[in-house]
Amino acid sequence: MAEGVSARDAGRGTQEQTDLTAHRVPRPAPPHALQLRDLWLRLGREVILRGVTLDVPAGEGITLLGENGAGKTTLLRLLASGLRPTRGEGRVLGFDLRDGRAVRDLIHLMPVDAGLYPDLTGTENLDFALGMHGQRGDAAGALRRVGLERAAARRTRFLSAGMRKRLALARAHLLARPVTLVDEPFANLDDAGRQLTLELLGDLAGQGVTLVVAAHEPDLARQVAPRALRLAGGKLEEA
Numbered sequence: 302m303a304e305g306v307s308a309r310d311a312g313r314g315t316q317e318q319t320d321l322t323a324h325r326v327p328r329p330a331p332p333h334a335l336q337l338r339d340l341w342l343r344l345g346r347e348v349i350l351r352g353v354t355l356d357v358p359a360g361e362g363i364t365l366l367g368e369n370g371a372g373k374t375t376l377l378r379l380l381a382s383g384l385r386p387t388r389g390e391g392r393v394l395g396f397d398l399r400d401g402r403a404v405r406d407l408i409h410l411m412p413v414d415a416g417l418y419p420d421l422t423g424t425e426n427l428d429f430a431l432g433m434h435g436q437r438g439d440a441a442g443a444l445r446r447v448g449l450e451r452a453a454a455r456r457t458r459f460l461s462a463g464m465r466k467r468l469a470l471a472r473a474h475l476l477a478r479p480v481t482l483v484d485e486p487f488a489n490l491d492d493a494g495r496q497l498t499l500e501l502l503g504d505l506a507g508q509g510v511t512l513v514v515a516a517h518e519p520d521l522a523r524q525v526a527p528r529a530l531r532l533a534g535g536k537l538e539e540a
């Protein structure tokens with residue numbers, strides 16, 4: 302990443318910069334969304350990741366597979382700079398994983414439990430997330446899209462697990478961060494909810510967002526994130 306380019310500018314993509322300079326310099330190669338080099342992670346006594354190396358070009362979709370306890374959630378947290386690697390290097394759109402501020406500006410992690418504020422309403426949760434990224438967006442439209450109009454003024458703690466999942470998906474869709482990590486997006490959803498998830502994640506992929514989808518439903522996840530990787534024994538391999 303060029304010096305002086307903020308994470309937020311990187312998040313908006315390189316189109317504007319490229320257009321301004323197209324007549325003077327060759328168009329730069331798109332940056333890798335994720336670059337991991339021999340990443341190790343120990344939590345307590347357990348070594349969860351044992352030398353993970355990975356290159357993900359910007360815009361590529363990754364389905365992350367692995368048995369219960371394999372380390373998928375842990376890897377997503379590490380990519381979102383919620384955990385520090387014990388050893389090794391990692392970059393998100395050129396920014397070092399240890400640069401938490403820059404990375405958090407570029408990434409959105411939708412956690413398995415949806416990660417919403419229970420005392421905020423649906424609308425307030427969406428508006429808060431937008432504000433954190435200095436973004437504007439149509440919260441009401443996003444709630445309509447996921448069939449949660451009635452949750453707009455309801456505190457999130459009173460929503461069902463599936464409704465919370467839909468709200469979290471609406472938030473991820475609205476934010477459309479350049480790297481979007483989703484942990485078990487199909488869990489707790491009915492058939493219509495799973496279809497909606499495919500549509501919203503498909504929209505993000507269509508916008509050039511790099512998706513990493515941790516899931517136990519490879520056939521569903523690969524529809525929006527075609528490259529499948531499997532975590533086993535702390536190692537990451539093409540599935």
Ligand SMILES: Nc1ncnc2c1ncn2[C@@H]1O[C@H](COP(=O)(O)OP(=O)(O)OP(=O)(O)O)[C@@H](O)[C@H]1O
Nearest residue numbers: 344345347349367368369370371372373374375376
């Ligand atoms: N804070 C922590 N401290 C110590 N160990 C942890 C911590 N968080 C997770 N682990 C351990 O890391 C391992 C990987 O857990 P993780 O939640 O990443 O697995 P997962 O692949 O997402 O599993 P699942 O499919 O069940 O969601 C587990 O053995 C878990 O006990």
